[in-house]
Amino acid sequence: MSKVRVGIIGCGGIANGKHMPSLATVNDAEMVAFCDLEIGRAEEAKAKFGTADAAVYEDYTSMLSDSTIDVIHVCTPNDSHAEITIAALEAGKHVLCEKPMAKTAADARRMLEVAKRTGKKLSIGYQNxxxxxxxxxxxxxxxxxxxxxxxxxxxxxxxxxxxxxxxxxxxxxxxxxxxxxxxxxxxxxxxxxxxxxxxxxxxxxxxxxxxxxxxxxxxxxxxxxxxxxxxxxxxxxxxxxxxxxxxxxxxxxxxxxxxxxxxxxxxxxxxxxxxxxxxxxxxxxxxxxxxxxxxxxSGGVAFYDGASxxxxxDLEAHTWISAVKNDTDLVVTPEQALVxxxxxxxxxxxxxxxxxxxxxx
Known part of the structure; x- marks a missing residue:
């Protein structure tokens, strides 16, 4: 895997405020697909963060049919976390879902069960x-x-x-x-x-x-x-x-x-x-x-706080993409997020x- 190919589902506040800017700092990742119910937001996300040939969707199920996408970031309201995450896992994608894991604990348990069955990585966006x-x-x-x-x-x-x-x-x-x-x-x-x-x-x-x-x-x-x-x-x-x-x-x-x-x-x-x-x-x-x-x-010098x-x-994005690319352990596991x-x-x-x-x- 040269670069991890990422699709973004939900191009609103949390995607623009955290996920997409942070993914843009990861050399091993590229954003190749964007989905939003408001197609204009997906188009704007592509223009700002996507590859030249990135695809734009209104329907996330169409995005998931693209077998070249490795990872999905779920950045939608809480009530759709489980539905989209499970569909992405079933489609063979690794998933980083924004917090909380799901609207209900029952939905979160279903997400964990599907991640275990499919063998795909699932993590939750607890960046703190x-x-x-x-x-x-x-x-x-x-x-x-x-x-x-x-x-x-x-x-x-x-x-x-x-x-x-x-x-x-x-x-x-x-x-x-x-x-x-x-x-x-x-x-x-x-x-x-x-x-x-x-x-x-x-x-x-x-x-x-x-x-x-x-x-x-x-x-x-x-x-x-x-x-x-x-x-x-x-x-x-x-x-x-x-x-x-x-x-x-x-x-x-x-x-x-x-x-x-x-x-x-x-x-x-x-x-x-x-x-x-x-x-x-x-x-x-x-x-x-x-x-x-x-x-x-890390500073100590006048007018300089230190490079950091x-x-x-950003660290969350780098660590997550590295875990996918190198098949290493997750920092935030779905078992922990379920609790x-x-x-x-x-x-x-x-x-x-x-x-x-x-x-x-």
């Missing part, structure tokens, strides 16, 4: 794992520097940053609001750092408290309360089989000055760590408490019923 601070912290966890991590907090809090475009506010298309949109990233980081994918009990609550505010202050302008059908906040306590606990907090709009997104705080028997103010480690040494802050910048290849989305989806669904269920959800692993 590729950040420099995430990779450093993961190595520290793997090396046992924190000891047993028995308590974690997954942070996904915005003060006022409700996405008002696309279908973000449409529960039917997305399956939920900030929990399934940004809470999913924070939860993925927490589970990955802890290397713990066996939940036992989930107790959660979603809120619709600020969604009906008229002319609300918001990063992208006021939202339409009539179209705001998803939660504006969601919070949960997750206990794991080994006794560990995770608190997950997610919101697009919260009266809070403590704003953190795609960050974790970890508490272990040897030390703790958090991403609150850069990457910090804390603990006790020689009967004294300490706080160590890791310098993540630490763009998380994230199962926990998210349990939080929504717990909120609806007012009861804790028990897992039978």
């Amino acid at each position: 794992r590729y950040r420099a601070d995430s990779r450093y912290l993961k190595q520290a966890c793997s090396d046992g520097e924190l000891g047993e991590i028995y308590y974690a907090k997954a942070h996904a809090i915005r003060r006022r940053a409700v996405p008002t475009w696309g279908v973000f506010l449409d529960e039917e298309k997305q399956g939920g609001g900030p929990l399934i949109d940004i809470g999913t990233h924070a939860l993925d980081l927490a589970l990955w750092m802890m290397d713990n994918y066996k939940p036992k009990t989930v107790l959660g609550r979603t809120y619709h408290k600020l969604s009906q505010t008229e002319n609300a202050a918001n990063a992208w302008g006021p939202w339409d309360p009539a179209k705001f059908t998803v939660e504006d906040s969601a919070f949960a306590m997750i206990t794991m089989e080994n006794g560990a606990s995770i608190v997950l907090e997610s919101s697009w709009a919260l009266n809070s000055l403590e704003v953190d997104e795609a960050k974790v705080s970890l508490h272990g028997t040897k030390a703790g760590a958090d991403m609150k103010d850069g990457l910090r480690f804390n603990g006790e040494h020689n009967s004294r408490l300490y706080v160590n802050k890791v310098e993540m910048n 290849s630490d763009n998380a989305s 994230v989806s199962e926990i998210l669904e349990a939080i929504y269920e717990s909120s609806r019923t007012g009861k804790a959800v028990e897992f039978n692993n």
